[in-house]
Amino acid sequence: MFTKKSREEYLFSICSKSRKSAHTANHRNALCVLVVDDETGNIFRWCEWVVMDRLTQRFVERKTTKKNSSLSSISQKTLKTYLMGVYEAAKARVAEELPASFDIVLDGSTFNDRHFIAIFAVFNDPKMWHGDVADDSSKYYSDTDCYTRRFLLLVFCPLNVVEDLGAQSLFYLIADTLSRINKPWETVHFMVVGNCNVNQYIGNNEGALPMVGCASHRFNLAVSDYMTDYDSPLTKIHALMTKLRTIKGRAILRRVTELSPVLHNDTRW
Incomplete structure (x- = not known):
């Protein structure tokens, strides 16, 4: 070679x-x-396949997988061992990259009826600066730029008790995440979250993290207030979307467009 x-x-x-x-x-x-030796490359490709395509660990031991894959066989136990090794290495790297103090941003997302929480660390990193400032124009707002802002994903997972989406569960998740990267509670300056009651409860407790409400959420509240004059047509549109979400309604809709009906959501903006 x-x-x-x-x-x-x-x-x-x-x-x-x-x-x-x-x-x-x-x-x-x-x-x-x-x-890179063949064995290491083989293990890496199995880990990449399972993680990137969101497959179960049992996937590697299926007969059809072994039959149709050009990779050397690997057991579920071996795969799990190396995945945990990658996790530990990534956790150590994140802890190493984090400064002495930082901020956190929280957001949630529901997928296949499961609610996930993401926690990002945000801090200033001069090494993030690359290139020049964008060209000046009437449509460019330089005050929105921060060329040294850096985001690191700390956790993306469901809560330990899936049925409990309350403030205490989220509080425990933040504390557990910080403990995993060996960072005390005091290292976090503040948290940026949505303005829902759960997050406000965490921000108002004694010894809790100062809360910075989501600006997009506040903007959505302003838009909602503005749209009160259009309640009648919006109600009709919502009723139409509800009918089009049925099996029969979707079949009729597909004749004229590939778009899918979307219901009105108070927190969607």
Whole structure:
């Protein structure tokens, strides 16, 4: 695969490109730095397949999977071991990247009737600055830019007790997330969340995190107030969308458009 050109340089036979390792002087063979062994590559591809396509761990042991995959077989137990290894490595990297103090942003999403919570760490990182400021124009608002703002995903998961979506469960999730990355409660300056009662309860408790309400939510409240003059047509549209969401209604709708009916939601903006 490689042809040696010099002590520190090798020629890749497939694309004829030269490869040089900065660590060559410390190794007898530079290929050990440049080439990933087959077993490692095989494990990585299994992990990537399962994670990116959101498959169950049992997927790797199915007969049809083994029959149609060009990858070497792997057991569910082995896959889980390496996935947990990736998790621990990622957790250590996140803890290393976080500064001494930061802010957090919380958001929720429902998928297949399961509600998930995402917690992001937000902080200033000068290393995030790349390139120049965008061109000046009448449609460009420079005050919205922060070229050194960085987001790190800390957790994306359902609550431990799925049936309990109350403030205490969310409070425990924040505390557990901080403990996993070895960060005390005091490292968080404030949290940015929606203006619902649950989040306000967390922000108002003694010793709790200061709360910054979601600006988009406040904008939605202003729009909702403005739309009160159009209650009659909006009510009719909502009734139509309700009928079109039925099996028969969707079949009729597909004759004229590929769009799907969407019901009015007080928190959708």
